[in-house]
Amino acid sequence: MKKFSILFVLFFPIITLSQEPVEDIYGYVKVYSIEGKLQNEIHSNILEWIGENFKSPQESIQFNEKNKIIVDRDFKMSPKLIQTSQNTTTNYRVSSTMVFLIKENRFRLEMKLKDIYSFDGKKREPNSTWDIASNQVDENYIGNLLLDGFLNVKQFRRYNLNYRSDLKGDVKSKKASKYVDKEIKKGIYLKRVTKVANELNDEIISVFNSIEQHFKNNSSNDDW
DSSP states (O other), X not given: XXXXXXXXXXXXXXXXXXXXXXXXXXXXXXXEEETTOOHHHHHXXXXXHHHXXXXXXXXXXXXXXXXXXXXXXXXXXXXXXXXXXXXXXXXXXEEEEEEEEEEXXXXXXXXXXXXXXXXXXXXXXXXXXXXXXXXOOOHHXXXXXXXXXXXXXXXXXXXXXXTTTTOOOOHHHHHHHHHHHHHHHHTHHHHHHHHHHHXXXXXXXXXXXXXXXXXXXXXXXXXX
């Protein structure tokens, strides 16, 4: 049994927890436990991963000390989320700051997202689309987006409750509510925004998995 435990450590030196969405940091967190790796070795391997996965590593690295590395990373996606009958469109952009906190035998990665969407070029509050960032899109969220678009850019405001609850009963609001209900039943926008959320989530997962694979590959080459 003792021999098996030793082999387990040799061939499976990396223990990770699944990346989890954490609203407090508006991003994702994952802890990597790497047996037998000193702090400076982990630091070096992280820099190596950055060098392999960034076009301009030196420009991307914002901070570099033995116990912490901070690097900026952009996402490729910039999809149009909503286009109403008034031709009001919203664009969605995402970037991130990756914070590596390094200790002996382990490190923690915090990917802090910076997302924003705009109405016809007018930017909304940054980091106000946690539903998309955390892949928790539902019909109520879609209703809020559609209502914001329908009621005109100049009148846009955030709807934290059900999209029907903030309506004042005027003709335009009733018309907007009727329009939103109709579009939600079609399901087109729910599918579209869900697809965006899935694509973002897939890219986030791929980054965390890429780092894990990099350390596995380095561990397998330690005995060259």
